[in-house]
Structures are given as C-alpha cells and as structure tokens.
Amino acid sequence: MENFTFYSPTYFAFGKDTENDAGAYVKRFGGHKVLIHYGGGSVVRSGLLDRVKKSLDDENIAYVELGGVKPNPRSGLVYEGIDLCKKECIDFVLAVGGGSTIDSSKAIAAGAVYDGDFWDFYSGKYITEALPVGTILTIAAAGSEGSPDSVITKEEGMFKRGATGDAIRPKFSILNPALTQTLPPYQTAAGITDIMAHLHERYLTNSKDVEVTDRLIEGLLLTMIHEGPRVIADPNNYEARANIMWAGMMAHNNSCGVGRSQDWNSHNIEHELSAEYDCVHGAGLAVTMPAVFKYVYKHDVMRFAKLATRVWGCQMDFDNPEATALAGIAALENFLKSIGMPLTFAELGAKEEDIPKLVQALCYGDGRPGYIQGFVKLDTEDCTKIYKMMV
Amino acid sequence: MENFTFYSPTYFAFGKDTENDAGAYVKRFGGHKVLIHYGGGSVVRSGLLDRVKKSLDDENIAYVELGGVKPNPRSGLVYEGIDLCKKECIDFVLAVGGGSTIDSSKAIAAGAVYDGDFWDFYSGKYITEALPVGTILTIAAAGSEGSPDSVITKEEGMFKRGATGDAIRPKFSILNPALTQTLPPYQTAAGITDIMAHLHERYLTNSKDVEVTDRLIEGLLLTMIHEGPRVIADPNNYEARANIMWAGMMAHNNSCGVGRSQDWNSHNIEHELSAEYDCVHGAGLAVTMPAVFKYVYKHDVMRFAKLATRVWGCQMDFDNPEATALAGIAALENFLKSIGMPLTFAELGAKEEDIPKLVQALCYGDGRPGYIQGFVKLDTEDCTKIYKMMV
Numbered sequence: 180m181e182n183f184t185f186y187s188p189t190y191f192a193f194g195k196d197t198e199n200d201a202g203a204y205v206k207r208f209g210g211h212k213v214l215i216h217y218g219g220g221s222v223v224r225s226g227l228l229d230r231v232k233k234s235l236d237d238e239n240i241a242y243v244e245l246g247g248v249k250p251n252p253r254s255g256l257v258y259e260g261i262d263l264c265k266k267e268c269i270d271f272v273l274a275v276g277g278g279s280t281i282d283s284s285k286a287i288a289a290g291a292v293y294d295g296d297f298w299d300f301y302s303g304k305y306i307t308e309a310l311p312v313g314t315i316l317t318i319a320a321a322g323s324e325g326s327p328d329s330v331i332t333k334e335e336g337m338f339k340r341g342a343t344g345d346a347i348r349p350k351f352s353i354l355n356p357a358l359t360q361t362l363p364p365y366q367t368a369a370g371i372t373d374i375m376a377h378l379h380e381r382y383l384t385n386s387k388d389v390e391v392t393d394r395l396i397e398g399l400l401l402t403m404i405h406e407g408p409r410v411i412a413d414p415n416n417y418e419a420r421a422n423i424m425w426a427g428m429m430a431h432n433n434s435c436g437v438g439r440s441q442d443w444n445s446h447n448i449e450h451e452l453s454a455e456y457d458c459v460h461g462a463g464l465a466v467t468m469p470a471v472f473k474y475v476y477k478h479d480v481m482r483f484a485k486l487a488t489r490v491w492g493c494q495m496d497f498d499n500p501e502a503t504a505l506a507g508i509a510a511l512e513n514f515l516k517s518i519g520m521p522l523t524f525a526e527l528g529a530k531e532e533d534i535p536k537l538v539q540a541l542c543y544g545d546g547r548p549g550y551i552q553g554f555v556k557l558d559t560e561d562c563t564k565i566y567k568m569m570v
Numbered sequence: 571m572e573n574f575t576f577y578s579p580t581y582f583a584f585g586k587d588t589e590n591d592a593g594a595y596v597k598r599f600g601g602h603k604v605l606i607h608y609g610g611g612s613v614v615r616s617g618l619l620d621r622v623k624k625s626l627d628d629e630n631i632a633y634v635e636l637g638g639v640k641p642n643p644r645s646g647l648v649y650e651g652i653d654l655c656k657k658e659c660i661d662f663v664l665a666v667g668g669g670s671t672i673d674s675s676k677a678i679a680a681g682a683v684y685d686g687d688f689w690d691f692y693s694g695k696y697i698t699e700a701l702p703v704g705t706i707l708t709i710a711a712a713g714s715e716g717s718p719d720s721v722i723t724k725e726e727g728m729f730k731r732g733a734t735g736d737a738i739r740p741k742f743s744i745l746n747p748a749l750t751q752t753l754p755p756y757q758t759a760a761g762i763t764d765i766m767a768h769l770h771e772r773y774l775t776n777s778k779d780v781e782v783t784d785r786l787i788e789g790l791l792l793t794m795i796h797e798g799p800r801v802i803a804d805p806n807n808y809e810a811r812a813n814i815m816w817a818g819m820m821a822h823n824n825s826c827g828v829g830r831s832q833d834w835n836s837h838n839i840e841h842e843l844s845a846e847y848d849c850v851h852g853a854g855l856a857v858t859m860p861a862v863f864k865y866v867y868k869h870d871v872m873r874f875a876k877l878a879t880r881v882w883g884c885q886m887d888f889d890n891p892e893a894t895a896l897a898g899i900a901a902l903e904n905f906l907k908s909i910g911m912p913l914t915f916a917e918l919g920a921k922e923e924d925i926p927k928l929v930q931a932l933c934y935g936d937g938r939p940g941y942i943q944g945f946v947k948l949d950t951e952d953c954t955k956i957y958k959m960m961v
Contacts, residue, residue: 180747180812182585187578193829194573356571388809390796391817394789402782418779421571425829426782434825438584438816 180389180438187432189325190351193425195417197353198227198315201273202234208311208350210271213242214264216284217275218249222317225361231275231315243267248276251453251460252283254333257297260287264310274314274349278321278373278460281314285329285347288312301331302545306344314352319359319424320370320461322377322431324352332454338545339454354428356420364411368518369461371407371423375400375511376445376464377430382486383472384554385479386439393485395435400490402426404514411518442553445471448565451537451544458527465520466527469512470568475555476504483507524570534566571780571829578823580716581742584816586808588744589618589706592664593625599702599741601662604633605655607675608666609640613708616752622666622706634658639667642844642851643674645724648688651678655701665705665740669712669764669851672705676720676738679703692722693936697735705743710750710815711761711852713768713822715743723845729936730845745819747811755802759909760852762798762814766791766902767836767855768821773877774863775945776870777830784876786826791881793817795905802909833944836862839956842928842935849918856911857918860903861959866946867895874898915961925957 190208192200205213213235215228222228223246235242245260263269264287272291274284288309290297300306306327316324323329327348332339359367382396402422409419429435448471449463476483484500487493487507496502512522521527542549542559550558557565581599583591596604604626606619613619614637626633636651654660655678663682665675679700681688691697697718707715714720718739723730750758773787793813800810820826839862840854867874875891878884878898887893903913912918933940933950941949948956 180585180809180816182588185582185584186580188581190579191576193576194571197573388813391790391793391813391820394793395786395820398785398789399782402785405781418571421829422779422782425571429782429786429825434820438812 183437185433185437186345187325187348187434189349191325191354191428192351193354195355195357197355198230198358199234201231201313201315201353202236202238202240204351204353205235205240205271205273205313206238208271208313210240210311210313212267212269213240213271213273214260214267214269214287215242215244215273215275216248216260216280216287217246218277218280219246221361222275227315227317227358228275231273243269248280248283250279251332251339251457252279254298254331257283257286257290257331261290261297264291270310272310272312274312275317277316277318278323281316281321281323281349282329282331284312284314285309285323286331286342289342289344289347298333300342300344301333301340306342306346309344309346311350312347314349316352316354316424317358318362318366318370319420319427320373322374322427324349324354325428325432330450336544337454338540339450340545354424356417356424359420359424360415360417362414364414364519365462366459367410367414368520369459370427371403371461371518372465372515372520373461374423374427374430375403376468378435379468380443380445381436381439381441383482384440384442385482389439392435392437392439397489399426399430399435404490407514407518440554444551444553444557447551448541448562451541452527452529454540455533455537456528458529462521463527465515466522466524466569469508469522470565472508473505473568474561474565476508477501478555480504531567531570534563537566538562574828576824576828577736578716578739578825580740582716582745582819583742584745586746586748588746589621589749590625592622592704592706592744593627593629593631595742595744596626596631596662596664596704597629599662599704601631601702601704603658603660604631604662604664605651605658605660605678606633606635606664606666607639607651607671607678608635608637609668609671610637612752613666618706618708618749619666622664634660639671639674641670642723642730642848643670645689645722648674648677648681648722652681652688655682661701663701663703665703666708668707668709669714672707672712672714672740673720673722675703675705676700676714677722677733680733680735680738689724691733691735692724692731697733697737700735700737702741703738705740707743707745707815708749709753709757709761710811710818711764713765713818715740715745716819716823721841727935728845729931730841731936745815747808747815750811750815751806751808753805755805755910756853757850758801758805759911760850761818762794762852762909763856763906763911764852765814765818765821766794767859769826770859771834771836772827772830772832774873775831775833776873780830783826783828783830788880790817790821790826795881798905798909831945835942835944835948838942839932839953842932843918843920845931846924846928847919849920853912854918856906857913857915857960860899860913861956863899864896864959865952865956867899868892869946871895922958922961925954928957929953
C-alpha cells in the first residue's frame with residue numbers, strides 16, 4: 180500500500196426532512212450572508228428552495244440567489260457568481276442541487292477570494308482558500324458532496340476540466356434520499372452509472388496488496404447492483420434511494436481509494452463527449468467505460484477477473500482468465516442496458532466523424548502532452564481506437 | 571435506513587515514516603505545549619518516543635511526558651494527567667501508543683478543561699469541550715484513532731465505562747503499519763479480534779434494508795479474514811499490517827455503522843472480564859462473541875445466515891437456515907482459534923464462581939437498570955447463561 184493522507188471533514192446530515200436544518204448548519208459553520216446557488220426550475224417547483232429559504236429566515240441569515248446552473252456547468256455562470264459574491268459581501272455558498280450545482284458553487288467559492296482568474300484552478304493550481312460551502316444534494320451521482328473536487332466547462336473552447344483542494348470540501352452536506360425521488364429514470368440511472376464509474380476507476384488499476392480498499396469498492400458495487408434495479412422499478416423506494424445515496428458519497432470521498440493508484444481515463448474520455456454534445460455525464464460514462472475496459476484489460480487480466488467473480492458472480496475460468504475478465508465487462512454492459520443507459524455513440528447523439536476532434540481535445544487540450552496517463556498510457560492512436568469501439 | 575449524522579474530521583497520515591511529521595501536525599493543529607502520553611517501555615525501547623520528541627523539537631514545540639498507561643487504562647493516571655495539564659498549561663495531548671493510550675489521552679483532554687470530576691463523562695455526560703488530541707498509533711485494534719469514544723476503568727469498584735463526544739475526536743492520527751510489526755502475536759491477534767468485534771456488533775442486529783453498510787462491513791470482515799492469518803504467519807508483512815490498520819480505522823469511525831441499529835453487548839459482557847481479570851480486551855472478545863451470538867441468533871436467523879454465507883463462505887441451507895447461522899458462528903470460532911485466541915473462561919483466567927459477581931456488575935453497575943439493552947434485551951438470567959456458555 181502506498182503512503183497517503185486522508186481527510187474528509189464534511190459534516191453529513193442524512194435522512195428525511197434534514198433540509199429543514201439548512202439554516203442551523205449554515206449558522207453553525209459561520210455563515211452570515213449566503214449565496215444560494217441552484218439549477219433549473221425543479222428545486223423551485225418542488226418547494227425545496229422555499230423550505231431552504233425559510234430555514235435561513237428562521238436563523239436570521241441573509242441571502243441572495245443565483246439559479247441557472249446547467250448540467251456540465253459553465254464558466255460563464257461561475258464568473259457571474261464570483262462577481263455577485265464580491266458585490267454582496269457573501270461569506271457562505273449554499274448549493275441546492277446535484278453535482279453540477281455543487282461544482283459550480285465550489286468554483287464560485289474559490290474564485291470569490293482569489294484575485295486572479297478562477298480558471299487557474301482548473302489549469303492545475305491547487306485551491307488553498309475558498310468561502311465555506313454547504314450542500315443540499317438532490318441527485319446521488321457525482322459524490323461532490325463529500326469530495327475536494329469540482330469539474331467546470333470553459334465556454335471558450337468547451338474544455339471540461341477539474342480542480343481540487345481541501346478548501347472546497349463542503350463544511351456540511353445534507354442528504355435527504357426523498358429529494359431524489361422526483362428524478363426522471365434516465366437521470367437516476369445516469370447517477371447510478373456515475374457512482375459505479377467512480378468505483379471502477381479506483382479498482383481497475385495494477386495496484387497489488389490493497390485488499391481492504393478492493394473489498395470496500397466491491398461492497399459498494401454490490402450495493403449498486405442490488406439497489407439500482409430496485410429504484411428503477413420503483414422510483415419512490417426510499418430505502419433503495421438511501422442506500423444508493425450513502426454509497427455515492429462513500430464511493431467518492433476516497434476512503435475506498437487511498438493507498439493505491441487510480442485510473443480516471445473513462446472519465447477523461449467521457450468529458451470530451453459531454454463537453455461536445457452536452458450529454459448527461461453518467462450516460463456518457465455508460466458508453467466510455469466498457470470500451471476503455473475492453474481496450475486495457477489485457478494489462479492486468481487477473482484484476483479484471485477478480486472484479487468479474489467477486490462483483491458480477493462470474494465463475495472463474497482457470498484455463499482462460501481472459502474469458503472471465505471479458506465476462507465481467509459484458510455483465511457491466513448488460514447491467515447498464517437494463518437500467519436504461521446507452522452503450523453507443525448513436526444513442527448518445529455523438530458522431531463518428533467527430534472522433535479526430537474529440538481525440539485532439541482529449542490528448543492536447545489545455546496543455547496535455549499528446550496522451551492521457553492512467554493505469555495504461557493512452558496516446559492519440561489508442562484514444563481513436565477506443566472512441567471507434569463505441570460507434 | 572434511519573436518519574443519522576456522520577462526522578469524521580480527523581486528518582489521517584498513513585504509511586512508512588509518517589511519525590516523523592508529528593511535530594508538523596501538532597503545529598498545524600494549533601499545539602504549542604504538548605503532553606506526550608504513552609504506555610510502557612516499548613515506545614521508549616523502539617526509539618519511537620525519541621523520534622517523536624525530535625519532530626517536536628524541530629518545530630520548537632515544548633512538551634512534558636506522562637508514561638505508564640496500562641491496558642484497560644485506569645482513572646488514577648487520568649487524574650494525574652489532568653493535574654499535569656493544568657499545572658503545565660498544556661494545550662495539546664499527543665497519544666503515542668494503542669487504544670488504551672489514546673483513550674487515556676482523550677479522558678485527560680476532556681478533564682483538563684472541565685471543572686468537575688472527569689468521571690462525569692463516563693457516567694453519561696456528553697463531551698462538548700476538550701484539549702485537541704493527536705495520535706501516533708502502534709496497535710491496530712480499538713479504532714480510537716478515528717472515533718469519538720474512550721473507555722476507562724474506574725479503580726474504585728473496577729467499573730469499565732465509555733464516554734463519547736466529537737470534541738475528543740483526534741485532530742490528526744498518524745498510522746504507520748511498520749510500528750505494529752514488533753507486536754507479539756497474541757497482541758496482534760487480539761487487535762484483529764477487536765476490529766472484527768466492532769464489525770460484528772454493527773452487523774448483527776435486526777436492521778432491514780441497510781445493504782450499503784452491510785456490504786461495507788462484509789468487505790472489512792473479508793479483509794480481516796484474508797490478512798489476519800498472513801500477519802500471524804509473518805509478523806513483518808508490512809502489506810498485511812497496512813490493510814489491517816486501515817480496516818481497523820474504517821471499522822470504527824462509523825462510516826459502516828450509520829443509519830442502523832447496533833448491538834454492543836459482546837463488548838459490554840467482555841468489559842466486566844477485562845475489568846475483573848485484567849485480560850487483554852481483544853482476547854476477552856474472542857471468548858464473549860461466540861457465546862453471545864449463539865444465545866441471540868434465533869432472534870434473526872436470516873441475518874446470521876447472511877453473514878455466514880457472504881463472509882464465511884458457508885453454503886446456505888435453505889431447508890434449515892439455523893444450521894447455516896450456526897455454521898457461521900462456528901467458522902468465527904475456528905478462525906479465532908487459528909490465530910491463537912482463547913475461546914473459554916479457563917484460557918482467559920476467568921472463574922466460573924465469579925459469574926454472579928460479573929453479572930451483578932454488568933447489569934447493575936454504575937446505575938444500570940438490571941439488564942443490558944442491545945438487539946436483544948439481556949437480563950441477569952440471560953447474562954448468567956451467556957457467561958456459563960464460556961466455561
């Protein structure tokens with residue numbers, strides 16, 4: 180196991196009606212004037228925004244609002260939020276929504292106390308200072324509620340890039356599974372896929388002797404395989420939603436990813452798709468994951484076979500471990516299809532003729548050196564082949 | 571899933587040589603004058619204490635020392651530590667040792683800023699304020715390095731009782747698996763048993779629809795079953811020690827215990843044994859766990875059968891689930907025996923004729939109402955029968 184540090188100081192309040200305590204938590208973590216940041220109309224229509232505002236009123240906490248966050252959140256709204264924070268002397272950013280809203284909130288929180296362009300953080304600069312952020316999560320997916328990460332798309336060039344720093348870890352996150360019950364099935368399934376991707380990208384590397392994190396990841400994947408179909412069959416199944424919601428946080432706060440190498444190339448390869456076609460991130464991952472895994476599995480057949488047997492219940496083929504490894508990837512594809520996810524470019528609205536452009540952006544965009552490095556180094560030729568496997 | 575809050579703000583530094591950063595971490599978390607608290611001679615003989623003092627010297631941090639913590643740490647030394655903290659204006663308590671040293675440090679930290687008797691906290695008062703605590707862990711066992719809990723034995727009456735509060739969660743914990751390599755096999759096995767007990771006591775209850783925490787607990791138990799024998803066979807196996815050490819933290823920071831009922835009666839029943847005979851806590855648990863489980867399993871046969879099949883690899887007997895449940899308990903006993911743990915009163919130095927006294931202390935000690943409540947309520951008659959099963 181490699182040396183590591185682990186730090187996850189977020190206070191989690193989980194369960195029914197917990198959003199009504201938002202004001203008390205903002206107060207506890209030092210907020211006096213809040214930017215409430217959210218997305219489209221669903222948090223308004225559902226009455227959630229009103230409940231949150233009431234809880235702030237109850238604590239005599241002032242606030243301003245900034246809605247309009249879109250999936251694959253854009254730099255333009257971040258700049259707007261930063262200006263608003265400075266103008267209004269905001270000292271706390273409260274995200275009400277899913278991963279996109281939380282990521283946008285983190286970017287605003289970092290930019291509001293930084294003199295330069297906030298995009299510096301999305302070009303490699305570590306975030307050491309930010310306004311405190313709190314979250315009220317409405318989609319179990321990105322894990323941003325417990326992570327130090329944020330992903331933003333730069334409108335100029337449509338680059339999708341990530342930033343990180345302990346300073347943007349949420350001070351508190353409110354997780355009420357009931358808030359996710361109104362999500363459409365496609366969004367729910369995309370969230371499930373995103374969570375499973377976070378687990379696969381921590382598991383499918385060539386680390387050895389990392390049994391504890393292997394077992395934790397397997398346990399969370401087994402949870403998703405059990406709960407995913409239950410929630411697709413019955414969107415109002417609170418218990419299934421609750422299990423998925425906690426699994427989503429645990430999948431990405433890195434307690435199951437420490438001390439080992441990780442491989443984020445399914446995510447990297449997907450980011451170009453959602454940046455180009457504005458597709459749902461989780462749906463894009465359903466397309467990229469199987470292709471990437473089929474392309475790289477020969478670099479560690481036994482690890483892929485381990486996942487296949489322990490998680491997907493495949494029988495180990497001791498004469499032909501490759502067959503077991505491939506059976507595991509096929510089982511993942513079948514599962515994703517069963518919950519309504521796409522598996523091809525066509526289903527996603529992506530086009531084969533765009534592949535050279537996608538590869539260019541992937542391997543050279545924003546200063547990359549002509550390849551992406553993970554468990555296996557993938558150059559432009561590799562990435563071209565991988566995109567073609569999705570067609 | 572029940573509503574819950576989860577908070578684990580400890581900063582973990584994990585891996586080889588990390589103890590050399592102790593001074594830097596004390597500084598980062600605001601310490602200026604430190605009480606270094608430790609146990610017997612091993613941290614002195616191994617040179618660990620000198621390395622820790624050097625790292626404090628390097629940061630110009632002053633310190634005083636208080637050694638002498640014994641297993642099942644006593645109230646007497648806690649009072650001494652509290653007096654020392656007040657006299658020397660200590661503002662940080664640094665524990666160098668195992669769970670006993672950390673628990674004693676937490677008690678001192680709470681008592682040093684409290685006007686009353688620190689035992690109030692061990693009689694039910696929640697700890698809201700304490701000096702900051704840091705730890706350098708030398709035994710993977712108690713999980714105290716990431717928990718808000720402390721267990722102390724009151725010398726007057728030899729009551730062993732627990733206290734809790736977020737204020738005593740360590741600010742940082744340094745986990746170097748190499749520091750555990752010099753532990754004698756019996757201590758190592760007792761630590762493994764303690765970790766497995768923390769997992770069993772979270773798992774073996776009548777909670778329903780808690781798949782995510784079930785799976786996490788199962789994953790950690792499977793890790794212990796894989797790594798335990800490896801470290802007993804080769805005490806210098808760093809990788810096995812590393813996996814056990816992270817599993818020990820994860821087993822007890824409650825990320826796998828949230829949203830469900832828990833049952834701490836194997837621990838409660840053991841506490842009287844280690845209070846009376848001063849036996850090693852983990853060894854005591856090896857004796858109490860199987861007896862308690864055999865006594866209560868009929869209250870939820872399917873849960874015990876689930877553990878037996880998923881963790882111990884037992885075949886489910888669909889005509890007779892009780893047989894599967896019992897096979898799982900037998901597998902636990904065999905495992906504990908295989909790593910050198912006792913299974914009976916005699917091996918532990920406990921005496922059958924003391925059972926009435928043990929039951930009296932267990933069910934009535936320190937204000938208890940004549941029974942202990944867990945997944946199943948156990949009165950004096952139940953507890954007598956359980957102790958007799960260990961003879």
